[in-house]
Amino acid sequence: MIKVVLLGAGNVAFHFYEVFSKHAEIKVSQWYNRTLATLSQYKNQVEITDKLESISTTADVYILAVPDDAIGPLSTKLNLENKLVVHTSGSVSIHELNKKLRRGVFYPLQTFSKEAEIDFNNVPICIEALEKEDFKTLKKIAEIIESPVYKINTDQRQTLHLAAVYVNNFTNQLYRIAHEMVDTKHISFDILKPLILETAKKVETLSPYMAQTGPAKRNDKKTLKRHLKLIENPQHKEIYELLTQSIKKTHGR
Numbered sequence: 425m426i427k428v429v430l431l432g433a434g435n436v437a438f439h440f441y442e443v444f445s446k447h448a449e450i451k452v453s454q455w456y457n458r459t460l461a462t463l464s465q466y467k468n469q470v471e472i473t474d475k476l477e478s479i480s481t482t483a484d485v486y487i488l489a490v491p492d493d494a495i496g497p498l499s500t501k502l503n504l505e506n507k508l509v510v511h512t513s514g515s516v517s518i519h520e521l522n523k524k525l526r527r528g529v530f531y532p533l534q535t536f537s538k539e540a541e542i543d544f545n546n547v548p549i550c551i552e553a554l555e556k557e558d559f560k561t562l563k564k565i566a567e568i569i570e571s572p573v574y575k576i577n578t579d580q581r582q583t584l585h586l587a588a589v590y591v592n593n594f595t596n597q598l599y600r601i602a603h604e605m606v607d608t609k610h611i612s613f614d615i616l617k618p619l620i621l622e623t624a625k626k627v628e629t630l631s632p633y634m635a636q637t638g639p640a641k642r643n644d645k646k647t648l649k650r651h652l653k654l655i656e657n658p659q660h661k662e663i664y665e666l667l668t669q670s671i672k673k674t675h676g677r
Contacts, residue, residue: 426450426565429483431498433457435536436512437489441466443544449568454480476501485510485561487530488521496520508558514585517578518552528553530562531581532571535592544569550576550584601660633674640671 428444430437430452437455444450452470457463460474473479479486479502486502486509488495495511499522502509509521510528521527529552536542549566551573553559559575566573576584599620603613626635639647648668655661 426485426561426568427453427483428565429454429456429480429486430489431456431479431486432489433459433462434489434491435538436532437487438538439536439542440487440489440512440532441470443542443569445469447568450565453483477503479503481507484508485530485565487512492516496522499525508553508561510553510562514550514588515582517582518554519578526553526555526558528558528562529576529578529581530565531576531585533584533588544571548572548574550574550581552577552581598663601663604657605655605660636671636675638671640668641675643672 426449428450430441433455437457441452441455444452454471454473455463455466456473456476456479458474460472463472466472481504486504486507488498488509488511490498490511492513492515495513495516499509499511499520502522502525505524507525508528509525510530511518511521512530512532514531514533518527518529529550531550531552532544532547533550534542534547549562549571551559551562551566552575553562563573602616606613606616623635639651651664652661655664
């Protein structure tokens with residue numbers, strides 16, 4: 425059995441606790457958060473604490489599921505030495521963890537919300553460790569929860585995180601803009617959902633380059649001008665023009 429201590433109470437920590445609890449091979453022996461009330465609903469399921477000095481020193485892995493800026497300072501405050509401590513960030517270097525620790529990264533590349541269920545079969549876990557045995561331990565955890573495993577170094581992970589911002593955060597902002605546009609004309613956003621799903625489905629079998637369609641790729645000038653006239657928000661118009669030019673350049677228009 426692999427004993428884990430979770431540190432943090434955000435979306436990632438919540439989902440890790442949920443999935444670890446489903447597998448007998450992993451035991452969450454303790455859960456730390458600086459605000460204990462956030463964890464109160466779990467007090468009958470796992471030992472909870474808001475005191476760093478009370479953190480167990482007998483766990484196999486300590487997972488820091490905390491904001492990026494807190495990773496380095498928190499790792500320094502831990503009363504641990506030669507213990508495997510990992511963070512879950514896509515953008516923070518493994519070397520920001522304190523040198524007194526055995527350092528690693530256990531990065532789940534997925535968008536997490538407490539309200540949405542997560543199937544970890546579809547959550548790639550990107551692993552980095554300075555020691556071979558620590559990598560094996562982290563890989564074992566990922567395999568137990570049935571996640572795809574990738575050996576990814578810091579430079580690769582930071583680029584992957586940047587790419588994830590494009591495919592997730594930026595596209596979600598475009599959804600929000602589209603939602604606002606149809607709302608002003610009293611049109612249900614639900615009408616667009618099949619298109620959103622089909623667009624995502626396409627890149628499972630086609631490259632994004634091959635999957636591209638639309639007026640910018642065709643250089644349909646009349647449609648592009650018509651769209652720009654319809655857009656009232658200057659910022660939305662700027663985004664439309666920028667993406668249109670990017671598509672044109674990509675496809676040689």
